[in-house]
Amino acid sequence: MTRLALLLLCWGELVLAASTSQRSVEVEWQVEPGAVKYIVEVRYEKGKFLKTFTSSDPRLRFRAPVGKYEIRARIEIASGDIGPWSEWNALEVPPEAPIAKETPKVAEPAPAKPPQLAAIQMTDLDAQAKGEFRWEISAEVTYKLSLDYKPFLGEQWTMIQKEQVLEESKSWKVSAALPPGEYRWTLLAERPGWTSPAPVVREFVVKPSEPQLTAVDKELEAIFK
Amino acid sequence: MELLNAVAILLAMTVPAHAQTRAAFQAPAGQKFCQTSTEFKKAVQFLRAEKDLVLTDSQVTPLAVEIAQGCDGAVERFAKVYLLLKRSGVDQVHSLKTAMSFTHHPSSQVDGFLAIFKKVFLANYLNLDFANAFRLSLEMSRDYRGDPKKLADDFVALVDFCLADKGLALDFKSCAEVTLAMVRYTDLFPQGVFPEFKKLFAYLRFDKRTGLTTGDALKIAPRIFAKGAMAADNFIETMKYLNGKGPRPANQAAALETALKVAEASMVPLSDSEGPSQ
Numbered sequence: 001m002t003r004l005a006l007l008l009l010c011w012g013e014l015v016l017a018a019s020t021s022q023r024s025v026e027v028e029w030q031v032e033p034g035a036v037k038y039i040v041e042v043r044y045e046k047g048k049f050l051k052t053f054t055s056s057d058p059r060l061r062f063r064a065p066v067g068k069y070e071i072r073a074r075i076e077i078a079s080g081d082i083g084p085w086s087e088w089n090a091l092e093v094p095p096e097a098p099i100a101k102e103t104p105k106v107a108e109p110a111p112a113k114p115p116q117l118a119a120i121q122m123t124d125l126d127a128q129a130k131g132e133f134r135w136e137i138s139a140e141v142t143y144k145l146s147l148d149y150k151p152f153l154g155e156q157w158t159m160i161q162k163e164q165v166l167e168e169s170k171s172w173k174v175s176a177a178l179p180p181g182e183y184r185w186t187l188l189a190e191r192p193g194w195t196s197p198a199p200v201v202r203e204f205v206v207k208p209s210e211p212q213l214t215a216v217d218k219e220l221e222a223i224f225k
Numbered sequence: 226m227e228l229l230n231a232v233a234i235l236l237a238m239t240v241p242a243h244a245q246t247r248a249a250f251q252a253p254a255g256q257k258f259c260q261t262s263t264e265f266k267k268a269v270q271f272l273r274a275e276k277d278l279v280l281t282d283s284q285v286t287p288l289a290v291e292i293a294q295g296c297d298g299a300v301e302r303f304a305k306v307y308l309l310l311k312r313s314g315v316d317q318v319h320s321l322k323t324a325m326s327f328t329h330h331p332s333s334q335v336d337g338f339l340a341i342f343k344k345v346f347l348a349n350y351l352n353l354d355f356a357n358a359f360r361l362s363l364e365m366s367r368d369y370r371g372d373p374k375k376l377a378d379d380f381v382a383l384v385d386f387c388l389a390d391k392g393l394a395l396d397f398k399s400c401a402e403v404t405l406a407m408v409r410y411t412d413l414f415p416q417g418v419f420p421e422f423k424k425l426f427a428y429l430r431f432d433k434r435t436g437l438t439t440g441d442a443l444k445i446a447p448r449i450f451a452k453g454a455m456a457a458d459n460f461i462e463t464m465k466y467l468n469g470k471g472p473r474p475a476n477q478a479a480a481l482e483t484a485l486k487v488a489e490a491s492m493v494p495l496s497d498s499e500g501p502s503q
Contacts, residue, residue, distance in 0.1 A: 084396050152355040154316035180314025205355070207348050208313045216308045223271065224301055 295328030337377035379417030
């Protein structure tokens, strides 16, 4: 019997949801060479199974109530062999932000929509990864992004990037130069006279690369030769 | 011959006589002599050279003394662990404390820690989160009571085989579960579990009659390996016998169950194997 060519589909490599407006969720991921079909399972965060989807394209759109879910996927190749499941990954369907209606009687500007995080996949990035934060943009709103760092097993966060203002931007890429450790980024939306009351906070991890750890052996050789 | 004698005399002259005496002299049973002054000096040099450690001499001295108390090779053991953790992004205080805790342990435990930590933590291997990677690495090296080198070699071989396309080709999480389940039995095998695991898996998965799925093969493997070095051979031989000249089983499931029962008797308490007392 021919051994199955199991192709891993790591969720960590996916570029996540492009849109979650009106409780419509769209998920995209990188094309897996050889895949003729993608099989996707979605379940509630607490483990109750929700639905299985199949798609011939590396994207999927479905409707789901506001809440927290988990999602995983695997591929089918032309021979009919099916790859193993990816790990379960968190997927949040946020509530639709209320859109303020401007009235002539109100002189102050209407509150802007808080930043809507359309896509975040920030766990276990290695130092070479090009992780990217994305959020939906609102008109006339600027964003302030700060980044904190904490070493593994450390107790205190240190701000390493202070409130960088991002105008007309809806993404921020992780620098490949980030040293290993834990990171926390905070995103605030602002417009004249108004600041988003609740910043969006997400954490991610940068792991060392294999060459970084292999360099330790050379360093030791140099010290103790 | 005369020339050889001359060389021997010359070599003997290069080593101080008192050092030769000390080297030849054995410490009392259960103890050993240590070149602690050498370790102390090397420890001071290392701590001073580490640019990330901003230490005054009054801080360096007690640290270097503590390292030197680990006897010969302590500085190297300390430096290996410290540098690995520092490069991995670990907090400085914890890096120092953990490295210090290895100074009194054999080098084989340090090497085991390094090998296992890389395999469990790095994104291209098991990719565990830091807390679990750190805990498991310590459990399987510094805190391990068996042969740390055998365990580390076994662990690394199992991880590589599990992740490889030509091995089990499983995902990170499954490989973490499989590997950790298997290394529980490392001590029951002269060369670790891996050689027997590979042999048994090949039989279960690819034998024309048995041909289990990877998942089913992995389910029954622990039942066999829990019974030690002879269990895999006992299992395979029984299966071959049942599928050959032995009593014909109702089906392959029945054959498997019979072979498992035979294999599970591969290791029993001594009193049972000796039979009932007369």
